[in-house]
Amino acid sequence: MSAEGPATHDVADQTDDLFEAPERGSADELLDAGAHSELDAMRHSAAHVMAEAVMDLFAGAKLGIGPAIADGFYYDFQLSRPLTPDDLGAIEERMAASIGSDNPFIRHELPPAEGRAFFVERDQPFKVEILDDLAARSEAAGTPMPPTSTYQHGSFVDLCKGPHVASTGRIGPFKLLAVAGAYWRGDERRPMLQRIYGTVWPTEDELNTYLWRREEAKKRDHRRLGVQLDLYSFHDIAPGSAFWHPKGQRLWRTLETAMRELQERYGYAEVSTPMLVHKRLWQQSGHWDHYELNMFRLESEGQEFGLKPMNCPESTFIYRSRVRSYRDLPLRFAEYGRLHRNERSGVLHGLTRVRQFIQDDAHIFVRPDQLGDELRALFAMTREAYGWFGLEPRFTFATRPDDALGDPALWDRAEALIREALDEAGTEYRIKPKDGTFYAPKIDLYVDDALGREWQMATIQIDLVMLPERFDLTYIDEHGQPQRPMAIHRALYGSLERFIGVIVEHFAGAFPMWCAPVQAIVIPIADRHNDAAAELAAVLAGRGLRVEVDDSANRMQNKIRLAQEQKVPYMLVLGDREIEARSAAPRTRAGEQQPAEGWDALADRLAGEARERRA
Ligand SMILES: [Zn+2]
Numbered sequence: 001m002s003a004e005g006p007a008t009h010d011v012a013d014q015t016d017d018l019f020e021a022p023e024r025g026s027a028d029e030l031l032d033a034g035a036h037s038e039l040d041a042m043r044h045s046a047a048h049v050m051a052e053a054v055m056d057l058f059a060g061a062k063l064g065i066g067p068a069i070a071d072g073f074y075y076d077f078q079l080s081r082p083l084t085p086d087d088l089g090a091i092e093e094r095m096a097a098s099i100g101s102d103n104p105f106i107r108h109e110l111p112p113a114e115g116r117a118f119f120v121e122r123d124q125p126f127k128v129e130i131l132d133d134l135a136a137r138s139e140a141a142g143t144p145m146p147p148t149s150t151y152q153h154g155s156f157v158d159l160c161k162g163p164h165v166a167s168t169g170r171i172g173p174f175k176l177l178a179v180a181g182a183y184w185r186g187d188e189r190r191p192m193l194q195r196i197y198g199t200v201w202p203t204e205d206e207l208n209t210y211l212w213r214r215e216e217a218k219k220r221d222h223r224r225l226g227v228q229l230d231l232y233s234f235h236d237i238a239p240g241s242a243f244w245h246p247k248g249q250r251l252w253r254t255l256e257t258a259m260r261e262l263q264e265r266y267g268y269a270e271v272s273t274p275m276l277v278h279k280r281l282w283q284q285s286g287h288w289d290h291y292e293l294n295m296f297r298l299e300s301e302g303q304e305f306g307l308k309p310m311n312c313p314e315s316t317f318i319y320r321s322r323v324r325s326y327r328d329l330p331l332r333f334a335e336y337g338r339l340h341r342n343e344r345s346g347v348l349h350g351l352t353r354v355r356q357f358i359q360d361d362a363h364i365f366v367r368p369d370q371l372g373d374e375l376r377a378l379f380a381m382t383r384e385a386y387g388w389f390g391l392e393p394r395f396t397f398a399t400r401p402d403d404a405l406g407d408p409a410l411w412d413r414a415e416a417l418i419r420e421a422l423d424e425a426g427t428e429y430r431i432k433p434k435d436g437t438f439y440a441p442k443i444d445l446y447v448d449d450a451l452g453r454e455w456q457m458a459t460i461q462i463d464l465v466m467l468p469e470r471f472d473l474t475y476i477d478e479h480g481q482p483q484r485p486m487a488i489h490r491a492l493y494g495s496l497e498r499f500i501g502v503i504v505e506h507f508a509g510a511f512p513m514w515c516a517p518v519q520a521i522v523i524p525i526a527d528r529h530n531d532a533a534a535e536l537a538a539v540l541a542g543r544g545l546r547v548e549v550d551d552s553a554n555r556m557q558n559k560i561r562l563a564q565e566q567k568v569p570y571m572l573v574l575g576d577r578e579i580e581a582r583s584a585a586p587r588t589r590a591g592e593q594q595p596a597e598g599w600d601a602l603a604d605r606l607a608g609e610a611r612e613r614r615a
């Protein structure tokens, strides 16, 4: 499936919940209209209206599903011919007419057998398949099949659980955006359907703002900029896994180094654990049973292994390698481990949805009385790290779900400490009641990028039972008694791949000086200036700056244009006059011409700017 469409910043991607594996293409997933807010309900309602229009225009169209998504909606269809951009106009016109008639959405419930017959009669095999799945599941569970609920507006009827707006007239200004292929149930062995993406907003202004943002986002698409800036590339031989070019790897290392220094200041120790691990570990952690579809498995000498999808369980082997005293805690193990998750090929997207990635992961083992201080330190670290990029983090705090494991008193205590630390940190946060994982309250961090898109980035989970209980972690308290520590799972960048994808788009490739892969480029005007250019480059490199010389045969104006395309922060043009005075007048990538400075003074100033680590 092409990744065309507005959903590139789906926030649900690859969070680090130990067991939150999506049930792929399940009937529940297919029936979920995605309408979790009023705006979503309007978006999903627009999908119904679009399906109505397509049924009118394309005889025999078969309906897939049509949920609300970030910024809009889609619907999947099986049609007798491929759609063209011209078709979208005709569908839009037909939709406008349906919205104009202000038809109410009416819910009907049918006994299961009648519901199935209804969709068989209308020759809608995908809907019938969903109903058959539900029936099979009810039978397996020994529960009665629920009635079939449909929604009707005008003469169009769809299998749906809702919710919708009251009538089609409540649907705001909309636009159809794109067509893409999408496998039925995300399964490449099933038919390829045609997916139409659309967007809809309460007001014309909001629609226009969104359309502008979308155009701008296309220009900033990190897959495109990755090629232009020579950072990374993707190849069919390794789906969902980036190939890092020298400049991209330099960017990566710069971010990693900054984080390592921060971690060192906060008392972290770095560890490294194997990537290929026997299934016994994954059975003990529960992944083998609950996460198996998301793991890559291998066999050797008749033994089964899995590539690690997360570092968590292995960190406990280091913890348990010796007896831990209350005085040893907190222990903070950082790990930049390479992780693999078997994401469906259809959902892979550049750097933001991948199969192989590295997190700035850490597992922190604390005594319960240390949790508050540790959280305060984590919030301070997070704000410092996001400050390097000029990003203001926002937190959500997901509290105890109904199916939580572990001692309720421990949950209460942990949640109280989290609240206190969040309040003290003075950062904005929102509570998501009962949205924690069953073993941990969790804090997720969001940022808005330059286009106002929200991204989920860091995550902090306070694991009360999973690692501590399943791996029997203990420390010896001051009375010589064994006690359970808590385990904090946290990644501040999250996955480095995803983080880099986000900042490439946020900065449109014009990275802050401190992390720009090339910070300055020396541009000799003519060949006779090449030696002096190399000399100036050496002065800059001597101050730790990442510098290049463009001694190609290009003309000066061309060299400047190329450097600007590469978004290099400083261009230093050298001709006879500058070399004579051992000076250079920097030109910024924004086009600003700065006054000439001596080479040493210039190198000191640029190195100072690079050290400051700020956007
Ligand atoms: Zn619906």
Ligand SMILES: [Zn+2]
Pocket (backbone or CB within 6 Å): 310, 311, 312, 363, 489, 490
């Ligand atoms: Zn973990």
